[in-house]
Amino acid sequence: MSNKIKKKSTFIDMTAMSDVTVLLLTFFMLTSTFVQKEPVQVNPPQSVSEIKIPETNIVSVLIEPNGKVFMSLDKQPDRRNVLQKMGEFYKIEFTNEELKKFELLPSFGVPIRGMKEFLALSTEEQDRMILNYGIPCDSLNNEFKEWMRNSKIVNKDLSIAIKADHATPYPLIRDIMNTLQDLRENRYNLITSLKDMPEI
Amino acid sequence: MAEIQENSDSGKRGKQKKFNVRVDFTPMVDMNMLLITFFMLCTTMSKPQTMEIAMPRKDVIDDDMTLVKESNAVTILLGKDDKIYYYLGRLQEADYENPEKLQEANFSGDENSIRALLLGRNREVVQQIKDLKIRKENLEIADSTYKKEVTEVKKNKDAPRVSIKASDFSNYKNLIDALDEMHICNIGVYSIEDITAGDLRLLENLTGGGYEKQTETEVKQ
Numbered sequence: 160m161s162n163k164i165k166k167k168s169t170f171i172d173m174t175a176m177s178d179v180t181v182l183l184l185t186f187f188m189l190t191s192t193f194v195q196k197e198p199v200q201v202n203p204p205q206s207v208s209e210i211k212i213p214e215t216n217i218v219s220v221l222i223e224p225n226g227k228v229f230m231s232l233d234k235q236p237d238r239r240n241v242l243q244k245m246g247e248f249y250k251i252e253f254t255n256e257e258l259k260k261f262e263l264l265p266s267f268g269v270p271i272r273g274m275k276e277f278l279a280l281s282t283e284e285q286d287r288m289i290l291n292y293g294i295p296c297d298s299l300n301n302e303f304k305e306w307m308r309n310s311k312i313v314n315k316d317l318s319i320a321i322k323a324d325h326a327t328p329y330p331l332i333r334d335i336m337n338t339l340q341d342l343r344e345n346r347y348n349l350i351t352s353l354k355d356m357p358e359i
Numbered sequence: 360m361a362e363i364q365e366n367s368d369s370g371k372r373g374k375q376k377k378f379n380v381r382v383d384f385t386p387m388v389d390m391n392m393l394l395i396t397f398f399m400l401c402t403t404m405s406k407p408q409t410m411e412i413a414m415p416r417k418d419v420i421d422d423d424m425t426l427v428k429e430s431n432a433v434t435i436l437l438g439k440d441d442k443i444y445y446y447l448g449r450l451q452e453a454d455y456e457n458p459e460k461l462q463e464a465n466f467s468g469d470e471n472s473i474r475a476l477l478l479g480r481n482r483e484v485v486q487q488i489k490d491l492k493i494r495k496e497n498l499e500i501a502d503s504t505y506k507k508e509v510t511e512v513k514k515n516k517d518a519p520r521v522s523i524k525a526s527d528f529s530n531y532k533n534l535i536d537a538l539d540e541m542h543i544c545n546i547g548v549y550s551i552e553d554i555t556a557g558d559l560r561l562l563e564n565l566t567g568g569g570y571e572k573q574t575e576t577e578v579k580q
Contacts, residue, residue: 173384180391187395191402204532206539208410222531320409325532329437329525332534336551340414348409351535357468357543 195231196265198289199223204325205354212348216316218307219350221266222323226331227293228303229268230310237314238262244309245271253278268293271302296334304338311344319347410538414551433480434522435473435537436461436558437529443537444565445473450557461561466536473537477544480519487512488545513547521549524558 201223221229232238242261246253249271253261257278261267264285269277269292280288296303310317319339323332339347429448436444446454446461454460464473478485488509495505523537534551541549 170381170383171385173388174382176388177384177391180388180395184391184395184398187398187402191398203407204535206408206410206535207542208408208539210409210411212407212409322407323531325530325535327531328527329529329531329534330527332531333525333553336414345414346411348411349535349538350407350409353408354539357474 197221197231198229198266198268198286199227201322201324203322203350203352206351207354207356208351209353210348212320212350213318216314216318217320218310218317219320219322220303220307220335221268222321222327222331222335223293224324224326226327227268227290228296228335229266229289230294230303230306231266232310232317234314235262237310237317238264238267240313241306241309242274244313245305248305248309251275270295270300271305296338301338303335304342307339307344308342311342319344320350321347322350410535410542412538412551431517431520432522433477433519434524434558435464436554436562437523437525437533437537438562438566439526439528441529441533442566443473443533444562445476446561450555450561455557455560455564461565463565466540473540474544477519477521477540477546481544481546484512484515484518484545484547509545513545515547518547521546522552523549524552524554526554526559526562 199221201221215233217233219231219233221231223229232241239258239262242253242258245251251271251274253275257275260278261274268289273292277285277288277292294303294306295301307319321332321335339345432448434446436446438444443464443466444461445464450460464471464476466472466474468474491500491505491508491512494500495502500508521541523534523541525534525537538549538551540546
């Protein structure tokens with residue numbers, strides 16, 4: 160019997176490890192701000208500007224390279240009120256349920272006529288469908304202007320942030336800027352990613 | 360997973376049994392690790408940067424740019440294929456025939472770049488701001504005074520006034536790059552303006568890149 164290998168306990172004390180992970184977890188939970196889900200991936204251009212975007216009260220305009228425009232509001236009550244106002248303007252009545260659904264959308268970008276059908280879809284279908292749409296912002300049917308106007312009426316402290324892809328052709332940007340100018344929104348932020356300041 | 364081991368000396372009766380309570384934390388650690396991974400992937404640690412711009416109101420015609428001394432005016436044209444061009448002063452009828460009027464430039468920072476041009480023309484302001492920065496770093500002046508001084512310095516009458524005019528063939532990156540150069544070169548007054556037919560004609564004369572097509576479509580509208 161003595162030649163048998165002594166059985167060693169393989170039990171490792173995980174308490175310390177657990178402590179560490181809990182600490183890390185707490186850190187991440189406290190510092191995190193969630194990435195807003197955006198319908199399209201947009202790479203903003205780099206700039207040396209170091210100004211940070213304000214924390215709250217932002218209406219952001221997302222412009223993808225092909226010129227589709229999406230918008231998002233960061234406060235849920237604002238979203239609801241904006242849709243209601245848009246409904247009044249375009250003579251579309253939204254039910255309470257639809258308003259609630261809209262409130263939960265991180266960003267929106269469908270023509271107002273298609274909004275009812277869009278809200279009836281499931282989340283996965285919405286994510287897929289939104290890519291085919293975008294807010295119309297041409298001169299004949301400038302829904303973007305109405306969205307922006309109503310957003311400002313609902314919450315006048317909103318600051319506007321434009322997030323456009325670096326490859327977006329200039330005419331599309333110009334249209335958006337012109338619309339904002341028409342609305343007398345002359346101050347806005349262009350979202351960029353950070354680049355080092357060159358030595359001069 | 361709590362394991363309760365009975366001590367080996369179980370022979371003695373009457374005495375209370377001693378239990379060695381040991382909790383296995385491995386699943387707990389596993390779960391925490393998963394949660395950490397989730398939070399790490401879902402967070403943005405840094406907030407995005409922004410560039411604040413203020414556009415003039417449409418109904419108020421801004422006389423500011425038209426009053427600028429001709430020698431101070433610099434116009435940057437954003438062309439096709441990430442190329443940029445500039446001319447100094449204002450456009451006159453004779454300039455269309457002058458091949459020297461429009462110059463090509465770039466964003467790189469070498470001697471042909473727009474940066475070299477603007478830094479050269481804005482030397483006085485850049486130097487003053489540099490001095491202020493050194494004083495701020497030596498804690499001679501407060502941050503707020505520094506900012507105030509910088510705005511004051513940027514009001515220099517002889518500093519270049521830049522108009523940025525983007526053609527339909529340029530993209531958003533070009534615009535941001537151009538605005539960036541204003542920032543780097545400490546240009547106090549600059550504006551984004553609509554490109555004019557004259558500018559397009561100059562571009563067409565220099566490059567022959569089909570810029571005139573833009574004017575045609577705009578005329579039709």
